[in-house]
Amino acid sequence: MENNVVVITGGTSGIGRALCNRYIAAGYQVTIASRSEQILQKVQADIKSQGHDVFTVKTDVRIDEDCKNLVDAVVEKFGRIDIFINNAGITWYESDEGGINIEKHKEVIDTNLFGTVQCTKYALPHLLKSKGSLVGVCSIAGEVGLPNRSAYSASKFAMNGFLSSLRVQYINKGLHVLITYAGYTSTNIRKKVKKDHNSNDFPPGYGESINEISMMSAEQTAMYIFNGIKKRKRSVRPTSIGKLTVWLNKFLPKLNDKLAARYYN
Template structure:
């Protein structure tokens, strides 16, 4: 069990990549605090984890709201005594040309995709710094490394996450805290993939479990080693 007795907070944990990470990390021994907006799906996740002998706290909340974030962090520490891993996974995209995108849609993507990463990082780091150890994995996107038509704002939020990750890595590595951005390409989830005339084949794109395995690799490297930025692509998506 590669994560025995570790404590992990996973945001956007009720489905897709976040759920796959929560399940795999629990299987490897981690105690999970799962955060998402859909309580019913969170309860299903909790049941799956506990049926396999794991421990799971669930939190229905909004990662962009400071009080919700503070509650998750404090109750995780109160229950488990520490925080070893933070997976900032919550995010979503609205695919439209910029001229059609509303200011409210802009604000909502920035709030969830970037502000949420900032808030959880801000409130988790003091515990990791006190422990002199920890891993933060920010699930970004390949869209955070290149521009994509009709994804300007989503792409911009993921560029922001990558820049934030790189800067935080330099701030906290002296505390033996490792900070990484994981940038998947097309993943077979409920999250909207890029529409196009020749979309990738669903049976060839990445699966949530592939991203979870990569996150596990990042989290379980020897403490002296760190992956700070990783792009994960389908081998042959067509």
Template sequence: MEVIIITGASDGIGAEMARQLARARGNAVALVLAARNEAALQAVAADCAAAGAATLVVPTDVAQQAQCRALVAAALQRFGRIDSLVNNAGRSAHALFEEVADLGWYEELMKVNLWGAIWCTHAALPHLKAARGRIVAVSSLAGLVGVPGRTAYGASKFAMAGFFEALRAELKPHGVSVTTAYPGVVDTRIRHRGYNAAGGELGKSSLREEGAMPVADCARLILGAMRARRREVVMTAKGRLGRWLKLLAPGLIEKIAMKALKEEARPHA
């Protein structure tokens, strides 16, 4: 039985990955589901169990290192091994830097998006090496291209991409794959729950949502890349093109990034 830990599994991409794994693997997979919302985790676990998967719900705040360690310990106690770790937990944010009075929430965002992934990975690493397993890091296109208003979010995702790129090289001799995923705008509520300039909740998305990728498609692409042990998966054609344009025409990329924002979310002179 393959044992897979998924953080941020209570809704959105994480929950959908869990459901797809359960439907595809049935009783051949054990899913360790982690997030802060226990009731939502239990609902996802029930869906997965109905498809035949073994499940374990571990309420976890990845911004707390001790809870990341406890998550890994709970998985080992229940199933005795860890084959894959999906670092999916994350929070969004949108604020113009000049409008931020207290940078405390920048630090909190970094704990969730970067340190949570690092802490979980560090705790699970010996067991992933023993299994010659897989690590997935769910980053964002904002981790490849800077977007106005996303200084905090982009910083966390750029850092995440750099950490896992270096770790991939370190773990190659041990047979552990590291896949970094770069979703674009996906049809979830993450942007509505992100930080605003005052450190509160945005309550709405600052990005244009037209043509947002269905969450099922995003989850399927990430899981396919994980199975194939791919280095990375950039979700959209625009994202793949943007990586090259950033090198060849950086001014054009800045204009494209600006157009991705709703008018009221753009910086103005």
């Protein structure tokens, strides 16, 4: 298969890992990038045990040099990039009691926004050459302000703006830009916040107004993203609740503020 080189940041867990499986099954040359060499090796071993292969590059997307190295390594190995998926991301829960945590704001924005900006900077010339797909795994929180997620919402609104601007800038040069506004998906992202949080100001029900079991699976979210890339869509909103939230925010914003405060706690 031609035009089949895909790079997935944060490809070792959750949505990224499910995307990795989906692209491998479809016969693509897949590269995954994340911070832990040990976890990358474990994922690679799992995939090899199923008779497939994946290229891994240890990358911290907050570090510009790492992002350059990721793109250079992929181009050296495969000679091109057809799809670059900015998926690596973290979140943070900001309790009323704990207040605004500047350190966490910087960490979330460094990862979700600058990780995307830096990787895109180096991948873009190759995507323009291949007329490929630049993808951002954004969030409903990147279109609608969600409670207790001011760092996360700020990072995802900015990511949305960054990618939307590039879409328009390169519209006549064959670049496809997909922004995927994922909704609640069952992954490790919220569990990591719980581990990292001062238990005194952490609400026991965070992220559990709907529990993990009733959330969309990582595989389902990945399927929507995979199909969106294939059809060269400009946006994908996998969950119905996400679609409803965005619709209400546009047409009945005051009602949506009240509903979002209750649902997204």
